[in-house]
Amino acid sequence: MANTQKIIPIKIIDVPQATASQTRVHIAKPEQNKIYVRSVKGTIETFRRFFGALSLFIFSAIPWLTYQGQQAILLDFSEQRFRLFNITLWPQDLVLVSWIFVIAAFLLFFITTVVGRVWCGFMCPQTVYTFVFIWLEEKIEGTRNKRIHLDKQHWSLSKVTKKVLKHSAWLAVALFTAMTFVGYFVSIKPLFINFFTFQSTFWPVFWVLLFTFCTYANAGWMREIMCTHMCPYSRFQSAMFDRDTKTVTYDRQRGESRGPRSRKLSTDQVAEKGLGDCIDCNLCVQVCPTGIDIRNGLQYECINCGACVDACNNVMDNMNYPKNLISFTSESQLAGQKAKLFRPKVIGYLFVTMVILAVMALQFNARTVLELNVLRDRTSLYRESNQGMIENIYTLILMNKSQSNMTVSIEKNGLAYDKLIGAKHVELAAGELLRHPISLTVEPNMLDQAITPFEFVLKTDSASGQAIEARQQTTFIYQ
16 A cells, blocks of 8 residues: 655745844843833823832832821731731631732733733832832933943943942832831831841841842842743733733834934825834834834833833924824724723633622621630540539630720530539730630539530620620530
């Protein structure tokens, strides 16, 4: 039998030779590939700066808020409790914290599907601090061209002074940021006082110095490397994009072929030369914090900060061309179609987020500030007293998860002709975990089985007058 072979057809595609402007590579730095970001002004840049300043203010102010004489928000790992104003979360409540992270993740997916990576461009701490450090760098060393020229110069007193001032400013911002961040986990007022009076213990100092170094290195030195090589979000964010997702996009049909031209040329003269609206000024590349050319299409390095949009719009104004050659738009809109907001992927992310939010609300509503656990005496199952009564010994673990003191009464249900031996009213301080021993005696002729189930009940009154109860099933053993 003759061997049969399948032949795969080959299609030859003619690839047109790229022009010099299309193959031009932006040399971000003449030495060591450093990116020198050019400053830009515009509507998006103004909003980004305002939003960044607002987020930094909120981040810095939250640890200083007080509630009822205490730090309002304190994530105290050493005491294993999270205080959020009048709510205290204990290790038993950490499932609520996990729900918060899950909700945040799905909200991020939802927002990314609608408007792309706006989190990266406007809200990510890496981006915010990178732009803060770039702003300080510009104020001390000058504009982009001055910084390039400064780095090419030989070392001099002027150059050393500027470099020292810049890095000192970076370290000051990094130190303040680190101390503020650590202040979420330890009391912030003693932290600042003890740190600057050299009275802090080892671990607070260790964490402050560690986060100072991380902030200084990430925003000052690594910058775009964090976004392009270390951030996992940039690698899978394209899976959430579709034709209706709004991202920073270059209108290739309108912009190509790109090339320089005089402002005096009329529209007809530009058309005769076969030029589009892009004058190939490369400003969109120079203002990009990750150093990419948005004209090459959607790239995972793009963080959607919109700097290139403002830069291009400024050029279009100067050339008397229509704006938004680069803009926040979708593939559908570029094709002349109307973008759909409510589509299966968007509805799916929103639905899952709402479901998880409902589950979290139900769990939070079911949460109680008074907990009871019962441990039996492990040395003996039961014992007989001098009066002929059968006695079982228990240890009640009482936990007050609220931020106020309370008095609880101990009762039991399910046993007849019994007697509690021990304190029946207990004072619990705010956040106290108390082990309270107690005994229960029953006449033996009242027990018709070896193991009798019953329950301990804790009762108290809250400040609003509503009764708070905690119940725990256990057993009474005889024989």
